[in-house]
Amino acid sequence: MLELIDLSKKLSKEVYQETFPELEARLGACQRAALEAGVPVIVVFEGLDAAGKGSLINRMSQALDPRGFSVHPVSAPNEIERYYPWMWRFRSILPRDGHLAIFDRSWYGRVLVERIEEKISRRRWEEAYDDIQQFERQLTDAGRVIVKFWLHIDKKEQKKRFKKIGKVPALAWKVGKQEWLHHRRYDEWIEAAEEMLQRTSAAHAPWTVVEATDARFARVKVFETVIEAIQQELGRRASAPKVKPEPMPKPEVSPTREHTILDRLDSNLAMEREEYNTELEKLQKRIFRLEHEIYVARIPAVIVYEGWDAAGKGGNIKRLTRGLDPRGYEVVPIAAPTPLEKSHHYLWRFWSKLPKAGHITIYDRSWYGRVMVERVEGFCEEEEWRRAYREINEFEKQLSDFGTAIVKFWLHIDQEEQLRRFEARQQTPEKQWKITDEDWRNREKYEQYRICVVEMLQRTSTTYAPWTILEANCKLYARIKALRTVAKCLEEALEKA
Amino acid sequence: MLELIDLSKKLSKEVYQETFPELEARLGACQRAALEAGVPVIVVFEGLDAAGKGSLINRMSQALDPRGFSVHPVSAPNEIERYYPWMWRFRSILPRDGHLAIFDRSWYGRVLVERIEEKISRRRWEEAYDDIQQFERQLTDAGRVIVKFWLHIDKKEQKKRFKKIGKVPALAWKVGKQEWLHHRRYDEWIEAAEEMLQRTSAAHAPWTVVEATDARFARVKVFETVIEAIQQELGRRASAPKVKPEPMPKPEVSPTREHTILDRLDSNLAMEREEYNTELEKLQKRIFRLEHEIYVARIPAVIVYEGWDAAGKGGNIKRLTRGLDPRGYEVVPIAAPTPLEKSHHYLWRFWSKLPKAGHITIYDRSWYGRVMVERVEGFCEEEEWRRAYREINEFEKQLSDFGTAIVKFWLHIDQEEQLRRFEARQQTPEKQWKITDEDWRNREKYEQYRICVVEMLQRTSTTYAPWTILEANCKLYARIKALRTVAKCLEEALEKA
Numbered sequence: 001m002l003e004l005i006d007l008s009k010k011l012s013k014e015v016y017q018e019t020f021p022e023l024e025a026r027l028g029a030c031q032r033a034a035l036e037a038g039v040p041v042i043v044v045f046e047g048l049d050a051a052g053k054g055s056l057i058n059r060m061s062q063a064l065d066p067r068g069f070s071v072h073p074v075s076a077p078n079e080i081e082r083y084y085p086w087m088w089r090f091r092s093i094l095p096r097d098g099h100l101a102i103f104d105r106s107w108y109g110r111v112l113v114e115r116i117e118e119k120i121s122r123r124r125w126e127e128a129y130d131d132i133q134q135f136e137r138q139l140t141d142a143g144r145v146i147v148k149f150w151l152h153i154d155k156k157e158q159k160k161r162f163k164k165i166g167k168v169p170a171l172a173w174k175v176g177k178q179e180w181l182h183h184r185r186y187d188e189w190i191e192a193a194e195e196m197l198q199r200t201s202a203a204h205a206p207w208t209v210v211e212a213t214d215a216r217f218a219r220v221k222v223f224e225t226v227i228e229a230i231q232q233e234l235g236r237r238a239s240a241p242k243v244k245p246e247p248m249p250k251p252e253v254s255p256t257r258e259h260t261i262l263d264r265l266d267s268n269l270a271m272e273r274e275e276y277n278t279e280l281e282k283l284q285k286r287i288f289r290l291e292h293e294i295y296v297a298r299i300p301a302v303i304v305y306e307g308w309d310a311a312g313k314g315g316n317i318k319r320l321t322r323g324l325d326p327r328g329y330e331v332v333p334i335a336a337p338t339p340l341e342k343s344h345h346y347l348w349r350f351w352s353k354l355p356k357a358g359h360i361t362i363y364d365r366s367w368y369g370r371v372m373v374e375r376v377e378g379f380c381e382e383e384e385w386r387r388a389y390r391e392i393n394e395f396e397k398q399l400s401d402f403g404t405a406i407v408k409f410w411l412h413i414d415q416e417e418q419l420r421r422f423e424a425r426q427q428t429p430e431k432q433w434k435i436t437d438e439d440w441r442n443r444e445k446y447e448q449y450r451i452c453v454v455e456m457l458q459r460t461s462t463t464y465a466p467w468t469i470l471e472a473n474c475k476l477y478a479r480i481k482a483l484r485t486v487a488k489c490l491e492e493a494l495e496k497a
Numbered sequence: 498m499l500e501l502i503d504l505s506k507k508l509s510k511e512v513y514q515e516t517f518p519e520l521e522a523r524l525g526a527c528q529r530a531a532l533e534a535g536v537p538v539i540v541v542f543e544g545l546d547a548a549g550k551g552s553l554i555n556r557m558s559q560a561l562d563p564r565g566f567s568v569h570p571v572s573a574p575n576e577i578e579r580y581y582p583w584m585w586r587f588r589s590i591l592p593r594d595g596h597l598a599i600f601d602r603s604w605y606g607r608v609l610v611e612r613i614e615e616k617i618s619r620r621r622w623e624e625a626y627d628d629i630q631q632f633e634r635q636l637t638d639a640g641r642v643i644v645k646f647w648l649h650i651d652k653k654e655q656k657k658r659f660k661k662i663g664k665v666p667a668l669a670w671k672v673g674k675q676e677w678l679h680h681r682r683y684d685e686w687i688e689a690a691e692e693m694l695q696r697t698s699a700a701h702a703p704w705t706v707v708e709a710t711d712a713r714f715a716r717v718k719v720f721e722t723v724i725e726a727i728q729q730e731l732g733r734r735a736s737a738p739k740v741k742p743e744p745m746p747k748p749e750v751s752p753t754r755e756h757t758i759l760d761r762l763d764s765n766l767a768m769e770r771e772e773y774n775t776e777l778e779k780l781q782k783r784i785f786r787l788e789h790e791i792y793v794a795r796i797p798a799v800i801v802y803e804g805w806d807a808a809g810k811g812g813n814i815k816r817l818t819r820g821l822d823p824r825g826y827e828v829v830p831i832a833a834p835t836p837l838e839k840s841h842h843y844l845w846r847f848w849s850k851l852p853k854a855g856h857i858t859i860y861d862r863s864w865y866g867r868v869m870v871e872r873v874e875g876f877c878e879e880e881e882w883r884r885a886y887r888e889i890n891e892f893e894k895q896l897s898d899f900g901t902a903i904v905k906f907w908l909h910i911d912q913e914e915q916l917r918r919f920e921a922r923q924q925t926p927e928k929q930w931k932i933t934d935e936d937w938r939n940r941e942k943y944e945q946y947r948i949c950v951v952e953m954l955q956r957t958s959t960t961y962a963p964w965t966i967l968e969a970n971c972k973l974y975a976r977i978k979a980l981r982t983v984a985k986c987l988e989e990a991l992e993k994a
Contacts, residue, residue: 025927029927032930054822054823054824057823058818058819058821058822058823061818061823061828062815062818062819066814066828066829066830066861067830067832070827071823071824071827073823073824078576078577079575079576079577080575080576080577102823104823104824168786170785170786170787170789170790171789173789173793174789288667289665289667290667292667292668292670292671293667296670317563318559321555321558321559322555322559324555325551325555326551326554326555326558326568326570326599326601327551327568327570327601330567330568331558331563332563333563333564335564338836338837339835339836340835340837364563430522430526433529
């Protein structure tokens, strides 16, 4: 494939001087239009060493409004980045709505330089293809534009450029042992690049191979491609019918919605205070020990708490953390997204709050809000919450592949018990702040939520991240069951590590 | 001083059980009140190894609403953090309005563990005292509460605790060679701690020494102290008269405001296109080389562009960056702060956008907005912009101490030239987006701005971060002068390094 690229392509100075200034102005106008329309754009530059990424990116930067773009040079992951799933470092620097991000090398390093230099095992880079495909599909599904360039030069040209750079004193350090090694392995680069181009070209995120021998030619081709991609998305948005999501209506009574997993729970499960006290102390000690063991073993843990209002999430979390060392865990309460968070993919804020290897993060509510409150209240479109099941499973799979222990709790109480607790809160002065009008409104939407909960449990309980339902009419029982589940999960993760 | 601390202080189980639950509830209520009133709270725990920081912090966490606090364990700076001025890593994790941040060890590591382990020179930790004092004063000036605890135990108690921890298999790694070395150097710790307590105790950020032999006693003392500090600030805010800042009025004509530095500029300075072209090419090459030299020498550079509207900042910046490698520089345009940025100290967003060692950051407008637009428009209180001169000088001093090359440009055009440019923009279709009603409104406030500019230039031009005024009626002249200034500054920084 790459051998058929015509590397002799050129643009004369005259044609260039006629075309380029106008192209530059058009790119600038295009970017301002994207900024206004809130379209995020991701431009990826990959290519052989010395193929000219740097100067291309610089010329692009010149044409853009600095208020709306950023350049991200990507090199080997640093100390901190290695403590997270490998894509973490890219997720956190994605552009928000309207912004343009230029990546100078990218996530494709995993299947190029890391593969060639044998920094990771074959299994790891093979797996990376799935991660990359999911990543880019999630982004384009959410209306992000992805433009990817492979800058190509032949072996002779690379050698010529290396030598030229080597002669400039201020730059000589740029062409070191590593680069010459890459040069000798030119054929391996081509092999890896071809495989990458084939496996990751998709209609929604296509690759453009750029003949980079002639800088003028490359420049014009890159500018034209970016302009076209942005205009396409702007056109699509302009012609797309505006969908205004609506709250989920109250469902009709139907026998198909009875006898769900929630109806089959034993609402009488309970525990006496005395047994509870003994068990609690034992479990807290066990988990304290495990917290230190997973720290040493560098295993991260994700613990999700979801459940009905007043089901006892807060109290349950407190019993879990009471015995822990605060340096090893964090409780992250999830509320409505901020404006900044809303201008990103909805999973973005969760990616940025993952535990470091060896640490525990406890989520008081989580990414499951997408398929519950956002669905019920009409905060997102139907297509968005439908897609979310798959996106969540992919998200948790990537955590699991990294070795993360994942526990997900659904705290279940029946409606009578909820009413009792609401009323008790209202009557106790120091607990009144815990109950709001919203809680009462949510209660009225019980039937809608029940449908969402059942669907969520079924569609996102996976072998690598199963749900655990906590029968929580008796708080003591639910707490002990939660702590036991956490302990068991951490022990299993330690065995596997 | 520390030898007079009575380490035998104790609290009986009975008294504790009577007092503590109520204290816990009061701390929770206090935090919720601070959250509501927007008061940020910083709680620092320093102390001897094994003095009980961990379990104290855990008990505090239990009493707080997780929506409003975070715990920051501080250890040695990592790879990335070493590329920035030493306080950078603390600035970025300060709590926003209403939030509470608990520091498990802190910036005081610089004058404690880093001093004792001789990780830094005496000069460095001596200097750190100034940085710390400035840092805390800036924060409390802006209404932040700082509570600092020194947890104290004697040498015998420390030994006892080390041995106990060493016997628990899951924890034994916590007491290693390092910790026993610290133990042997107990007296040096005490010496360093005493000096620290004396030099950094201030009315606005006092230290509380906690007798930590008895965990119950320590817990009660810590809770009481935090509650009191928060209540004090809440009280202060409730009784403080509400000041609503007002826009700066148009000043009376006065002979004292004539013949300023701005009037003495030569408005006829100009350059011909031909000379410009030759000079520009030479300077761009020189700066390209310097960009790579400071990268290798790990020198960061800060380049600030301020100036009248339409003075040509954008075009000037483009000529500077045209020849650079995009991996080495970033242009940061400064607009109005976002809500998140507003909920922090006003310098916070600039701290988080500093260049890494070896990189260049170019600011299109900057922290000087505080003493210009914010002062003129009444976006901040008089006390705030008055204080800002000193805060800015301190900020730039810390950058300079780290070896940062600092260039600050004021682009000056006279009023007739500005009018010509405004009108030209309005008449050129592809430039119309560059001119807004706000530009015309700012122009009407010329007299106010002139006062601010002169005062700013005089009060913030320092030996380590001087202002350079660019006579910009002729854009070509201003660009060449800017590039020359940058080149010279980088060369000087290289010489000094």
